[in-house]
Amino acid sequence: MTETAAALVERLTAVVPDFPKPGVLFRDVTPVFSDAVAFGRVCEALAAPFAVGAGFDAVAGIEARGFALAGGIAAQHQVGVLTVRKAGKLPGEVLSEQYALEYGEAELELRPGQLPAGTRVLVVDDVLATGGTGAATITLLERAGYQAVGFAALLELDGLNGRERLEPRLPVTTLGAVPA
Numbered sequence: 228m229t230e231t232a233a234a235l236v237e238r239l240t241a242v243v244p245d246f247p248k249p250g251v252l253f254r255d256v257t258p259v260f261s262d263a264v265a266f267g268r269v270c271e272a273l274a275a276p277f278a279v280g281a282g283f284d285a286v287a288g289i290e291a292r293g294f295a296l297a298g299g300i301a302a303q304h305q306v307g308v309l310t311v312r313k314a315g316k317l318p319g320e321v322l323s324e325q326y327a328l329e330y331g332e333a334e335l336e337l338r339p340g341q342l343p344a345g346t347r348v349l350v351v352d353d354v355l356a357t358g359g360t361g362a363a364t365i366t367l368l369e370r371a372g373y374q375a376v377g378f379a380a381l382l383e384l385d386g387l388n389g390r391e392r393l394e395p396r397l398p399v400t401t402l403g404a405v406p407a
């Protein structure tokens with residue numbers, strides 16, 4: 228029988244204790260990316276709920292693992308990619324947003340003016356934890372004049388309220404929920 232995207236994520240994701248800090252149970256999804264069948268299937272599943280109806284015109288990938296997913300989805304749907312990067316990586320004019328993570332503080336940046344105002348953007352990342360990264364990304368996209376139409380991640384971490392934080396702003400899809 229065909230293995231579903233959710234089953235592939237569950238089977239292939241590695242669980243790494245005490246990374247990147249003691250006490251954090253890190254979900255390493257990179258084996259999902261290196262398996263050709265799994266990668267194609269999860270990209271399809273992440274975008275499927277957003278491909279019907281209004282749809283999306285671009286995919287925003289959040290550094291770092293969101294970049295791979297955004298590229299896969301964009302190629303399947305023949306749309307472009309916006310890269311939402313960690314601070315200090317993008318040249319020229321940038322918009323910046325600071326945010327808190329499960330394990331620290333960070334800042335994300337986006338170059339404005341790459342696509343027309345009103346472009347409908349699907350946001351993708353590997354893991355939804357506290358939702359701080361997703362919320363900062365949605366704010367950056369809105370500040371750039373785009374419409375963030377959905378957030379999709381491979382996994383959400385139970386108990387950190389990421390979904391509760393993002394859902395008032397846009398629809399959220401993940402392929403599985405695991406303990407934080």
Ligand SMILES: O=P(O)(O)OC[C@H]1O[C@H](OP(=O)(O)OP(=O)(O)O)[C@H](O)[C@@H]1O
Nearest residue numbers: 290291328329354355356357358359360
């Ligand atoms: O929902 P949140 O609590 O914001 O956490 C989710 C974010 O945390 C991880 O990235 P991280 O910032 O560790 O960066 P990395 O991609 O460089 O590993 C993950 O890839 C998400 O982007």
Ligand SMILES: Nc1ncnc2[nH]cnc12
Nearest residue numbers: 252253254255329354356
């Ligand atoms: N436990 C975790 N595993 C992988 N990515 C994360 N991002 C935030 N918390 C994470």
